[in-house]
Amino acid sequence: MMADWSAKNPYMSKITECYILNGEGSRKETRHIVFDLGKSGLDYKVGDALGVVAENPANTVEELISVAGWDGNHIVTTHKGESKLRDALRKDVEIHRVNKKFVQSLNEKVTSSELRISVKLIDRTRESTTSFSSGDSALLQELMPSNPSDDPVGRIENMISNGEAMEDYIWSRDYIDVIREFDVTYTPEEFLELVDRLKPRLYSIASSHDAHPGFVELTVAIVRYSHHGRDRGGLCTIYMADEVKVKKTNVGVFMSPTKSFVLPEDKSIDIIMVGPGTGIAPFRAFMEQRVIDGGSGRNWLFFGDQSEKTEFYYKDEIESWLDEGHLYRFTTAWSRDQEEKIYVQHRLKEHGKEVWEWFERGAYFYICGDKTYMAKDVHKALIEIAIEHGNMSEEAATIFIEKTMMKEQKRYLRDVY
Ligand SMILES: Cc1cc2nc3c(=O)[nH]c(=O)nc-3n(C[C@H](O)[C@H](O)[C@H](O)COP(=O)(O)OP(=O)(O)OC[C@H]3O[C@@H](n4cnc5c(N)ncnc54)[C@H](O)[C@@H]3O)c2cc1C
Ligand SMILES: NC(=O)c1ccc[n+]([C@@H]2O[C@H](COP(=O)([O-])OP(=O)(O)OC[C@H]3O[C@@H](n4cnc5c(N)ncnc54)[C@H](OP(=O)(O)O)[C@@H]3O)[C@@H](O)[C@H]2O)c1
Known part of the structure; x- marks a missing residue:
């Protein structure tokens, strides 16, 4: 159940x-x-x-509470319900990277902190027996941000209007960095309203x-x-x-x-698996299952990472699948073991004739791992294999890979991220 x-x-x-x-x-x-x-x-x-x-690390939560000047036992309400601030910061929201909404909110906050400085200056002048003059550098130094050459308002406005500057800023910072840098004050409630829910x-x-x-x-x-x-x-x-x-x-x-990234029901069907880096994960599972299921379909695994010496994950298991004949073929692409980069798509193309023969006999083709570069390059290699070994035009090859295999026959399957 x-x-x-x-x-x-x-x-x-x-x-x-x-x-x-x-x-x-x-x-x-x-x-x-x-x-x-x-x-x-x-x-x-x-x-x-x-x-x-x-969950967020306890030490990061405590550092944030301290930098922001909050009481960790203060009771707050988030989308998950009521809890101590300390627990909400651990479990309910993402605090490890600052978001854009928070940086945008600085616009108002930084103006307010400058106002606070002005108010403090007025208060201190009132308290003082001697009248305050703008030449009172000790007092100004005490109240102004530590680096007066910085124009915090200008920097924030630039980030808000310039997407690249914003991305660049948030890439390397968390809320601790930002609160420290701009010396801003938020109530826990204001903060929780701005940050992202933990996903x-x-x-x-x-x-x-x-x-x-x-x-x-x-x-x-x-x-x-x-x-x-x-x-x-x-x-x-x-x-x-x-x-x-x-x-x-x-x-x-x-x-x-x-629903889709599944083994063929017919266990006599061959499969080709391409999983460099952590992309190997589902293929370890596939191999374990194919061994248990005991079908006659052949298994061909393309794996790669930086170096054979340090990244040959699951070596013993792979070698015993090979020895026992469960893994029909194992093709590696160690990208940094020689001067030029060798990636899985290069190996696929080297074995293009055989890959095509497997396709013609109905093999399923699986990719797992990096979506941004690897999966796109492997996709291109498949089209090139169809052109070269299937004697197709570029258009026909693209239709075969993207429509026939992927959409109609559902035997080109991807788990990419
Ligand atoms: C269906 C699916 C399956 C997946 N399977 C796996 C899997 O089997 N194995 C696996 O490891 N992952 C897998 N992932 C990815 C995984 O879900 C997470 O995205 C990944 O582990 C990162 O999560 P994180 O919370 O540690 O990092 P996050 O907190 O989400 O941060 C990751 C982000 O940090 C940023 N980053 C990276 N380097 C830097 C840097 N130097 N400076 C600043 N920022 C940086 C990048 O923007 C990156 O996107 C899968 C994802 C999906 C959607
Ligand atoms: N979309 C994503 O956010 C995403 C997806 C996957 C991985 N990652 C992140 O990347 C880090 C490591 O991931 P990983 O261990 O799974 O491996 P990976 O970084 O994807 O690397 C695995 C292998 O793929 C090679 N590679 C790089 N570019 C390629 C390309 N265009 N085509 C084919 N192969 C290529 C790498 O070579 P070289 O390193 O020598 O170039 C390496 O040999 C992790 O931090 C992970 O979170 C992010």
Whole structure:
């Protein structure tokens, strides 16, 4: 029975394993993460994704409370209900990157803080026994922003009117940076009104439930970077890698089933899987399932990443699938093991004749991983293969790949992000 778990009502699971797949010296941190489904009744099929509900790190929350001058125990109301401010900042909103709405709100706030300075100047002049003159540099220095050469109002106006400047500004900053930089005051209520609701993240499932009953496994690239003197990174990946205590912390999860990214029902059909980087995740699951199902369809996996030495994820499993004949073909593209870049689409084209023969015999074609560059380039390579090996015009090849295979026959399937 599939229980009624969802993004709004996630099952509180525990992570039982969270280890780095990369070898020493890698530039990347890609982890294999296992969740225990316990008595949830949650089920999944290969091709589905898992939703993970992250929380903001406690130390970031406390730093934000301190920089903003709030009381963490103050009771607030968000879309999730009433709670202490501290808890709302952890669980209800995204605080790891500043949003545009907040930067836009500075326009009014910075004017108000200048007004505050004027009011303070007037107050101090009234209190003072000697009258205040504009030459009172000590007083001005005390009250003015630390870097008077900055024109905060002008900078904010520029960001509001110039999309690129805005993107550039928000790319590397969180709310702590901005509140510090502009020395602005927000009430917790004003703040919560402006920031984004915390969104779950989806991950392609890297396991077959039949092979790992009661567990769900992921392949996750951890997003880490450093800006303005502070280490930071992605909300959910940093949460899973750094914040969650294995076998201790409760982590909210739910299933996100796919209708289209599925194995062919007929187990005698061949499949070609292209999954560089974390794109390998669903194909580990597909392979586990195809081994259990025991059909006669052949499996060809294209995998690649920066270096064979450090990014050959699931090497032992892949080698044993090859040894046992479950994986008919395994083609690699190690992009940085030689001077020129070698990517999966280059390998596909090198093997174009055979890929075309597989297509002619009805093979399914799957891609998973980067949507922005890789999936587009692989798509182009498929059209080029149809031109060269299917003797088609560019137009006919495009129609064959995009209409016949993708839309009509539904055997060109993508899980790209
Ligand atoms: C259907 C689906 C399946 C997916 N499957 C997988 C999977 O199997 N494995 C996997 O790892 N991911 C997968 N993803 C991506 C995943 O959902 C998350 O988007 C990813 O893990 C990042 O989440 P995060 O919360 O850690 O980062 P976020 O907080 O969302 O931040 C990510 C953003 O940080 C920004 N960023 C990156 N580098 C920098 C930098 N140097 N400076 C400033 N900003 C930067 C980028 O804008 C990036 O988009 C999938 C996504 C979808 C939609
Ligand atoms: N749309 C997205 O937001 C998105 C999608 C995927 C990954 N990412 C982020 O990227 C980071 C790592 O992701 P990942 O580990 O899955 O791997 P990845 O960065 O996608 O890299 C995997 C392999 O693909 C290669 N590659 C780069 N450009 C390519 C192209 N145009 N065509 C084909 N291959 C190409 C890479 O080579 P080189 O590195 O040598 O160039 C590498 O060998 C993570 O931080 C992840 O969150 C973001």
